[in-house]
Amino acid sequence: MARFILLVCFALQPFCLLEAGETRTWEGKWNNRKYNTTGPLKCVATSDEKGIWKATFTGLFKGDPFKYQATFRSQAKGQQLNLTGDATIRGHKYQWTGFMKGATLSGKYRSNIGYYGEFVLKQKK
Template sequence: MARFILFVCFALNSSSLLEAGETRTWEGKWNNRKYNTTGPLKCVATSDDKGVWQATFTGLFKGDPFKYKATFQSRANGKQMNLAGDATIRGHKYQWTGFMKGATLNGKYRSNIGYYGEFVLKEKK
């Protein structure tokens, strides 16, 4: 019985963080630590019932617009959602980790050619 109650509490907590088919939008800035550059970044993501998100990131790199798609997995951890994903941008492989907490999406990324940095985005309703 205790396991069942724990499972129900976990499921309710997870559903308050994530709803299947939900689309969320965040905006903010990214930083590239290799070249000490920064720019605007927007993420629009939709989740499924298994915690998988399909996201489109758009922004600027040295005045040059970019757009790429990424898939990431989410997992509830208390009041935040831990994230992990990957993307291919201009032929280069990127891996990133992060978390959603409240209205904030935080992430850190690293590419196979040495680009690395982070982003902090705030949700837009």
């Protein structure tokens, strides 16, 4: 039975959920709807056995590099992980929701100073 499960996960790897302690990297773009800006974004995240994630996001905002840590929670729903989290970036509070499905990490965010937008990232191997 264990071989069957492993075989299915290898065959459907983009659809298998992350295991505790596994680290993955996604890259793509974010959009800030308040200022109609966009830029590159990278996320490196590791989960624990309770579905709590620690992530580092790096990217560019109007040519300035940024890096911040975020903690978020996951809840499995079929082949998708629904996500909720928060972060403090340059002193501002951000809330976001999203999901992981296959090789995609997607999210929507809103800050306490009116920034809002979304990001779509693809897994890098």
